[in-house]
Amino acid sequence: MRSTGPSAVGTTTTSIPMPPEKAAIPDMTDFWNYEFLRNTLLAAMLLGPTCALLGVFVTLRGMAFFSDALAHSALTGVALGYLFQEVFHLQVPLLLVVLLFSFGLATLMAYFFEKTRLRADTIIAFSFTGSVALGVVVISALGKYRLIDGLLFGSIHANTRTDLALQAVFCTGLVVFLLANVKPYALTILQPDLARAQGIKMQRLNYFFALAIAATVAMGMKMVGALLLSALIVIPPAAAKLVSGNFRSMLWIAPVLGFVAAVAGVVGSNQISSPTGPTIVLTNVGILLACIVFSQLKKSPATPASTLPN
Amino acid sequence: MLCSPFVFESNEQPLIVLQDAGVCYGTSWALRHISLALSPGEILSLVGPNGAGKSTLLKAIMGFVEPSEGRVCLNTEKGVRGIGYVPQKLDIDKTVPFTVGELLTLNMPGTRFWFGGQNAGQRDHAVAVLHQLDACNLVDRQIGQLSGGEFQRVMIAYALLQDPQVLLLDEPLTGVDKLGAELLEELILHLREKHHLALVIVSHDLHLVGNVSDRVLCLNQTMCGLGSPKEVLQDHLLDEIYGSKRRRHHHHQHPHAA
Numbered sequence A: 001m002r003s004t005g006p007s008a009v010g011t012t013t014t015s016i017p018m019p020p021e022k023a024a025i026p027d028m029t030d031f032w033n034y035e036f037l038r039n040t041l042l043a044a045m046l047l048g049p050t051c052a053l054l055g056v057f058v059t060l061r062g063m064a065f066f067s068d069a070l071a072h073s074a075l076t077g078v079a080l081g082y083l084f085q086e087v088f089h090l091q092v093p094l095l096l097v098v099l100l101f102s103f104g105l106a107t108l109m110a111y112f113f114e115k116t117r118l119r120a121d122t123i124i125a126f127s128f129t130g131s132v133a134l135g136v137v138v139i140s141a142l143g144k145y146r147l148i149d150g151l152l153f154g155s156i157h158a159n160t161r162t163d164l165a166l167q168a169v170f171c172t173g174l175v176v177f178l179l180a181n182v183k184p185y186a187l188t189i190l191q192p193d194l195a196r197a198q199g200i201k202m203q204r205l206n207y208f209f210a211l212a213i214a215a216t217v218a219m220g221m222k223m224v225g226a227l228l229l230s231a232l233i234v235i236p237p238a239a240a241k242l243v244s245g246n247f248r249s250m251l252w253i254a255p256v257l258g259f260v261a262a263v264a265g266v267v268g269s270n271q272i273s274s275p276t277g278p279t280i281v282l283t284n285v286g287i288l289l290a291c292i293v294f295s296q297l298k299k300s301p302a303t304p305a306s307t308l309p310n
Numbered sequence B: 001m002l003c004s005p006f007v008f009e010s011n012e013q014p015l016i017v018l019q020d021a022g023v024c025y026g027t028s029w030a031l032r033h034i035s036l037a038l039s040p041g042e043i044l045s046l047v048g049p050n051g052a053g054k055s056t057l058l059k060a061i062m063g064f065v066e067p068s069e070g071r072v073c074l075n076t077e078k079g080v081r082g083i084g085y086v087p088q089k090l091d092i093d094k095t096v097p098f099t100v101g102e103l104l105t106l107n108m109p110g111t112r113f114w115f116g117g118q119n120a121g122q123r124d125h126a127v128a129v130l131h132q133l134d135a136c137n138l139v140d141r142q143i144g145q146l147s148g149g150e151f152q153r154v155m156i157a158y159a160l161l162q163d164p165q166v167l168l169l170d171e172p173l174t175g176v177d178k179l180g181a182e183l184l185e186e187l188i189l190h191l192r193e194k195h196h197l198a199l200v201i202v203s204h205d206l207h208l209v210g211n212v213s214d215r216v217l218c219l220n221q222t223m224c225g226l227g228s229p230k231e232v233l234q235d236h237l238l239d240e241i242y243g244s245k246r247r248r249h250h251h252h253q254h255p256h257a258a
Helices: A028-033 A035-060 A064-086 A094-115 A120-141 A145-153 A161-180 A182-190 A192-197 A202-224 A229-243 A247-272 A276-302 B054-062 B100-105 B120-132 B148-160 B178-195 B206-212 B235-242
Strands: B016-025 B028-038 B043-047 B069-074 B083-086 B166-170 B198-202 B215-220 B222-227
Touching (some): A035 A064, A064 A094, A064 A120, A064 A145, A064 A202, A094 A120, A094 A202, A182 A192, A182 A202, A192 A202, A192 B083, A202 A229, A247 A276, B016 B054, B028 B069, B043 B054, B054 B083, B178 B198, B178 B206
Parallel strands (some): B043 B215, B083 B166
Antiparallel strands (some): B016 B069
């Protein structure tokens, strides 16, 4: 059994019984009757599509590995947060420490990239493995090693109402930001010089983008954990790219797939008593595989004549 | 901003003036002592070996890099928006899902916010611009699937949307076959005639350069020669900058009328 199941939630919910055995078909009313399940489902409905929308830009800009690294390093952010709280008695919110650490790491990686002759993927690899190692050492020194499971794989059932409100505000803000900046980001995906030619300030744009990824990591960590978070960012847009013929359709298909996978993952994990975060990721992978098959089937008969240049 | 005239032969006010401009990356000079004026309707080609500073010169004109010495003055009506920049095909990821129509929409006014693809008016606008370049059949194609010549046309259409006075073409013949090169040659002369555009063309293809240019600037960190194609594209000059093992290109001098 997972430590993050219903029994691990705060004292107010421990007395709530598990959904009745008979429920072989997902009974949505159960989700509304149990607050922690409701919070879980709502969090998934918010974060699934938001991560996917961000992911459209992340994947098209070739930053999947970068987002993966920032997600992993969230572990270190949490560890440092504990350190501040317990050793220095600073009551800083963990989310804030995660956000600042991720953003700091992103800036550091950008600095290394500019100042050294190392390739980007090399810099990302040593930066995040190094920071994860630091995080594990700090967590273990603080005697909190038992928490590592929840940090790596998520503990979405521990989502409180406050968390949910924060997630709602964050998701709305990020979606508005991304949609308002589709044009500059689309131009940088195509060719940074085209963006520069329109007077777009590239450096500011890149900083905001790194900040957006860092914030998403901080928000999504509770749901799927540091190890699996980038799946929510990378997989739905990857699947969407395979089945969309243009950028516009990719922009809406990715969040729809992210939403479906997140909801199906939460409902499914409840049905088969599997850990929620990994189940969401598996649902995403299933959708991706289906899209790969679909795109291959679609491609084979349509290739002759119709795609030849005139 | 008005600069004192430097070197130009036309009576019209030059669109772009460089005065002893130089660009320095870190401690090394990519480009030095460039003095040049581009007149309206003029076709100027930049030739020179790799690393000669050709792309840097385009970047300095576009304002992507600041000149470390000297001045770069734009006298175009809309400043840098009056210059259409056409990047190399190599620089674009072939797998991006953008269609030609979507790409063109990105250079239209009114899509600053809430870009949701293109509306009917924007699509018509895109088709109209492509039509001028005999390329309206490309509007729904994905840009990664275009051939080299088609890509150049699309990027020129993108630049024309901002109604420029100058076009900068960076290696327009990359990935373009012989037929495509001839069509592009025609297109360049047509653009100059119909839109009264001035063009700056960076190219290794001395055939193209010889056929379309009014003037050729030979670069190798600094100016090695500036004049008509006949004056500049001479074997001894090219040997000097490319090294003597340069493959001899034939450059036929056709009259400009097409």
